[in-house]
Amino acid sequence: MESSFSTIIEPFRIHSVEPLRMTTSDDRRRAIEDAGFNLFNLHATDVLIDFLTDSGTGAMSRDQWAAIQQGDESYAGSPSWFRFEAAVKDLFPFKHVIPTHQGRAAEKILFSVLGGDGRIVPNNTHFDTTRANVEASGARAVDLLIAEGREASTVHPFKGNMDVAELEKLLAAQRDDVPVVFLTITNNSGGGQPVSLANIRAVSETCHRYGVPLFLDSCRFAENAWFIHEREPGQGDREIADIVREIASLADGMTMSAKKDPFGNIGGWLALNDDDLAERCRTVLILTEGFPTYGGLAGRDLEAIAQGLREAVHPDYLRYRIRSTAYLGDALDAAGVPVVKPIGGHAVYIDARALLSHIPALQYPGQSLAVALYITGGIRSCEIGSVMFGRQPDGTEKPADMELVRLAIPRRTYTQSHIDYVIEVVKAVAQDASNLRGYRMVREPLALRHFTAEFEPLD
Ligand SMILES: *Cc1c(COP(=O)(O)O)cnc(C)c1O
Numbered sequence: 001m002e003s004s005f006s007t008i009i010e011p012f013r014i015h016s017v018e019p020l021r022m023t024t025s026d027d028r029r030r031a032i033e034d035a036g037f038n039l040f041n042l043h044a045t046d047v048l049i050d051f052l053t054d055s056g057t058g059a060m061s062r063d064q065w066a067a068i069q070q071g072d073e074s075y076a077g078s079p080s081w082f083r084f085e086a087a088v089k090d091l092f093p094f095k096h097v098i099p100t101h102q103g104r105a106a107e108k109i110l111f112s113v114l115g116g117d118g119r120i121v122p123n124n125t126h127f128d129t130t131r132a133n134v135e136a137s138g139a140r141a142v143d144l145l146i147a148e149g150r151e152a153s154t155v156h157p158f159k160g161n162m163d164v165a166e167l168e169k170l171l172a173a174q175r176d177d178v179p180v181v182f183l184t185i186t187n188n189s190g191g192g193q194p195v196s197l198a199n200i201r202a203v204s205e206t207c208h209r210y211g212v213p214l215f216l217d218s219c220r221f222a223e224n225a226w227f228i229h230e231r232e233p234g235q236g237d238r239e240i241a242d243i244v245r246e247i248a249s250l251a252d253g254m255t256m257s258a259k260k261d262p263f264g265n266i267g268g269w270l271a272l273n274d275d276d277l278a279e280r281c282r283t284v285l286i287l288t289e290g291f292p293t294y295g296g297l298a299g300r301d302l303e304a305i306a307q308g309l310r311e312a313v314h315p316d317y318l319r320y321r322i323r324s325t326a327y328l329g330d331a332l333d334a335a336g337v338p339v340v341k342p343i344g345g346h347a348v349y350i351d352a353r354a355l356l357s358h359i360p361a362l363q364y365p366g367q368s369l370a371v372a373l374y375i376t377g378g379i380r381s382c383e384i385g386s387v388m389f390g391r392q393p394d395g396t397e398k399p400a401d402m403e404l405v406r407l408a409i410p411r412r413t414y415t416q417s418h419i420d421y422v423i424e425v426v427k428a429v430a431q432d433a434s435n436l437r438g439y440r441m442v443r444e445p446l447a448l449r450h451f452t453a454e455f456e457p458l459d
Helices: 025-034 062-068 079-091 103-114 128-136 164-177 197-209 221-231 240-249 275-288 299-312 315-334 365-377 416-431
Strands: 096-100 120-123 140-143 181-184 214-217 253-257 268-272 347-351 382-384 404-408 439-443 454-457
Touching: 025 365, 062 299, 079 096, 079 240, 079 299, 096 103, 096 275, 103 128, 103 253, 103 268, 103 275, 120 164, 128 140, 164 197, 181 197, 197 214, 197 240, 221 240, 221 315, 268 275, 299 315, 315 347, 315 416, 365 382, 365 404, 365 416, 365 439
Parallel strands: 120 140, 120 181, 181 214, 214 253
Antiparallel strands: 096 268, 253 268, 347 404, 382 404, 439 454
C-alpha cells in the first residue's frame, strides 16, 4: 500500500546489534600511521563508520540466518545447491550456473579461458578486479563509457551507459580480437551509475550482429533495475524481477559477486548459455574453487545467498536503499562538497580533484582526503583514482580519469543518525581542505596496488 507520508523509513527493525568502539583523533592518527596511511591496513575495530566497501558487509536478515540452518554440507548434489541454483535461475535464466567463492574468482575463470595475448575486452568501465583479471591473462581492458559518465558534475540519468558508437567502431575494426563484451551494472568505478535498458538492448544488438557474446558484471543488478524502474520511460509499472529477467535475456552470461546486492557475506557465480564454454570454465573451477555444486562455498553460504536474492528485488527495500544513499549525497551537495551527480546506488563519490585542486593527481588527492576523513571522524572510505588505477600495464604511471573518494554504504547496516554524523565530519574536512597535503607512495606491490601500498605524507 502506498503511504501518504513522504519520509521513507527503513523497511526493517533491529533484531541484533553490534557495538561500535569509540576512538579519539589521536588514537586514529597513530593507527593510520601504523597502517602506512593505507586504510585497507587498519584494524576494523579502529574504524567507527566503515564505508570502505559495501561488499560482504551488509546485515543479513532473520530469514537469511534461518536459511543458514538449512545448510546441507554434502560434498556433491546438496539440496542447498539446488535451492541456490533455482534462486539464481529465477532471475537470471542462464543454462549453466557455476558457483564461486566471490566475483573475482568467476572473472579469473572466465578470462583464463577467453582472455590471452592480443585479445581486447570492452566494458563500460572495468571494475579494478575485472581489469586486473583481464590484464593478467595478457588481454587488453578497454573502457567505452559515454562522455557524460566521465564528467563528475554532469547530470545524466544513466551515466553508466556504454558508448555504442565506439563499440561499433571497435567491433567493425577488430571483431576477431574481441572474445566477449562486458557491461557493468551499476558502474561501480564510475560512481555507482546505472545503465539504461535501452542501452543494454543497443549493446546487445551490436554484439550479436558481430557474433560476439555479451556478459554482465551484475553485482548491483537490483539497484540498476530500480533506477530503470524509476527513470526510464515506460518502466515504472514493471516488477523489478521482470526488469532483471529482461536484462538477463539480452545477455549470454554473467559474472557475479554475491557480496553486493544478494546480501551474502561471501559468494559469487559465473553463469552462461554456451555449453562448450561452460565445460571449459567448469574444468578450471574444479582445479581452483571446488566441485561444480558448491564452488568455493559452504552449503550454508548457498542458502544465505538464495534467500538474499529474493530480498534484493523487493521494492520496499530498494526504495529505501536508493533513497538512503541519496540522503547522504544530497546533504553533501547542498553543503557545497563536490560529489558525483546524480547520486549512485550504493555509494556517494566525493570529487577529490575538485575539492583538493591544490594537490596534483600523482600526489593522490583522493588518498589525502580519505586519510583526513578517517583521522577527523573515524570514517573509512576508499580512494578510486590514481592510487587504484594510476599504474599502467607498461609500468608507467599516469593520472586516472577521475580522483574520487567512495563512501560505500553497507546494506541495511547504518541508521540515519550514523549518516548525519558522517555528513558533519565530511563538511568539517571540506572546510579545511586547503590545508591537506599530498602523499608519496613508498611501497608498491606488482598488481592491485591500492590494497597493500604504503604512503608518506608530503611536506
Ligand atoms: C565487487 C565487484 C567485483 C568483484 O567481486 P568480489 O566478490 O569482490 O571478488 C567485480 N565487479 C564489480 C563491479 C564489483 O563491484
